Amino acid sequence: MFKKKNNEIKNLIAQTKKKEKIKKEHVDVKWIIEIVIITFVISIIMAFISQTTIPNLTLLLGVLITFIFIFLGIIFDIVGVAVTSSDEAVFHSMNSRKVKGANVAVKFKKNAEKVSSFCCDVIGDICGVVSGASATSIAAILVTKYNFDLLITGLIVTAIVSSLTIGGKAIGKSFAINKSDIILYEFAKFVSNFYKG
Numbered sequence: 001m002f003k004k005k006n007n008e009i010k011n012l013i014a015q016t017k018k019k020e021k022i023k024k025e026h027v028d029v030k031w032i033i034e035i036v037i038i039t040f041v042i043s044i045i046m047a048f049i050s051q052t053t054i055p056n057l058t059l060l061l062g063v064l065i066t067f068i069f070i071f072l073g074i075i076f077d078i079v080g081v082a083v084t085s086s087d088e089a090v091f092h093s094m095n096s097r098k099v100k101g102a103n104v105a106v107k108f109k110k111n112a113e114k115v116s117s118f119c120c121d122v123i124g125d126i127c128g129v130v131s132g133a134s135a136t137s138i139a140a141i142l143v144t145k146y147n148f149d150l151l152i153t154g155l156i157v158t159a160i161v162s163s164l165t166i167g168g169k170a171i172g173k174s175f176a177i178n179k180s181d182i183i184l185y186e187f188a189k190f191v192s193n194f195y196k197g
Contacts, residue, residue: 031114039122046126050133057134059141066134066161073127074168080119081176082183083112090181091188101189108188128165135161 057065088109094102108115139157142148176183 028114035114035117035122038118039126042122042126043129046130050130054130054133054137055140057137057141059138059145062134062138062141066131066138067164069127069131069134070161070165070168073124073131073165074172076119076123076127077169078172078176078183079187080116080124081173082180082187083108083115083119085177086180086184091185094185101185101192104192104195105184105188108184108191131161131165132158 054062054065086105086109088106091102091105091109095106135157136154139150139154142153142157143150
């Protein structure tokens with residue numbers, strides 16, 4: 001019994017090493033450079049906007065912007081997970097019947113690693129930074145205008161934003177896995193209005 005388990009583990013390790021070798025041979029250095037540059041540019045733009053506009057927000061606008069960026073982060077996380085867990089064969093079949101957006105879905109699925117990285121990491125992290133900056137602004141408004149305690153207000157606002165973000169993404173991930181094909185299709189259909197694939 002122990003020998004059988006040991007052989008199964010050795011087989012699993014051997015299969016993993018084969019996959020790693022294939023992956024290493026197919027590392028897309030160009031994509032890595034592109035994503036670093038895209039992230040850098042988007043981050044500078046978003047940091048500039050957040051540093052120049054967020055400190056001057058009203059409480060209501062600060063809360064609204066925070067919720068918008070939390071929601072965007074969750075939506076893009078759902079799309080990123082759906083792309084990696086969807087079935088490519090479904091979209092090839094739809095594409096052969098010329099269903100709108102199916103060609104874009106096929107392209108997204110073939111580049112699932114890149115699309116997921118862009119949606120979950122780039123957009124997700126930027127939304128996290130902006131919602132965090134908005135949360136700081138909300139805390140500052142509550143402290144200056146309503147004489148709330150600085151430490152407690154900062155902790156509570158940060159905890160609420162973090163909880164909403166993480167909770168929303170946790171709910172979104174199970175939804176994305178269960179409905180991956182339809183999510184990817186709807187996203188691809190929307191994108192196909194601007195990009196033909």
